[in-house]
Amino acid sequence: MSKIVIISGSPSTTSRTDLVLRFVESLLHKKGFSVDYISVPDLPPEDLVYARFESPAIKKVVELIENADGIIIGSPVYKASFTGVLKSLLDLLPEDAFRDKPVLPFMVGGSSAHLLAIEFSLKPIINNLKGISTQGIYFVDSLIDKENSDNPIKETDCELRLQTQLQELINAIETKKRITKLELSLV
Numbered sequence: 001m002s003k004i005v006i007i008s009g010s011p012s013t014t015s016r017t018d019l020v021l022r023f024v025e026s027l028l029h030k031k032g033f034s035v036d037y038i039s040v041p042d043l044p045p046e047d048l049v050y051a052r053f054e055s056p057a058i059k060k061v062v063e064l065i066e067n068a069d070g071i072i073i074g075s076p077v078y079k080a081s082f083t084g085v086l087k088s089l090l091d092l093l094p095e096d097a098f099r100d101k102p103v104l105p106f107m108v109g110g111s112s113a114h115l116l117a118i119e120f121s122l123k124p125i126i127n128n129l130k131g132i133s134t135q136g137i138y139f140v141d142s143l144i145d146k147e148n149s150d151n152p153i154k155e156t157d158c159e160l161r162l163q164t165q166l167q168e169l170i171n172a173i174e175t176k177k178r179i180t181k182l183e184l185s186l187v
């Protein structure tokens, strides 16, 4: 069974980003994936603020990422970028934490004005951690129904966009697995 790690990077306790990512988690379960869900604000704040690389909670995150076949990383747009709390976790990961892993970036913004935050903030850091970004997906607040945790996405075509991007991630994971198997058979 393939493993996917979801990293949810909003500090808000009623986060739209988190709501969509929990929905994504349920979709992945239905597709037979094992999912580990990392909510950054649930990590010990002092580990993040004091950059405790060796803390048990941070080591556990590193281990989950290491064992993942694919990653989904989500953040709201804060000041045209991803959030500071997410950065405080990413700073504690090994420099090649995402090496060769397919990574789906996801962002939610107050408006479409910062649509390119995915390209200019999230994708560069995925690349820095040696991951392979898929196209990614950006939603505006108005598309997310905070009262409907079963399916918080208001418009069918947006849900379809999400499903398409998820499938892209799944295809990338399967391709990567096939290549690794082939490489091992050649050794």
Ligand SMILES: Cc1cc2nc3c(=O)[nH]c(=O)nc-3n(C[C@H](O)[C@H](O)[C@H](O)COP(=O)(O)O)c2cc1C
Pocket: 010, 011, 012, 014, 015, 016, 017, 018, 075, 076, 077, 078, 079, 080, 081, 108, 109, 110, 111, 112, 113, 114, 141
């Ligand atoms: C501190 C802060 C900064 C924000 N900066 C931006 C921004 O630069 N561009 C934008 O489109 N939305 C911005 N927003 C709006 C959020 O991205 C948006 O409301 C998002 O849905 C919040 O996600 P969350 O509910 O998961 O926390 C900002 C919100 C906050 C609280």
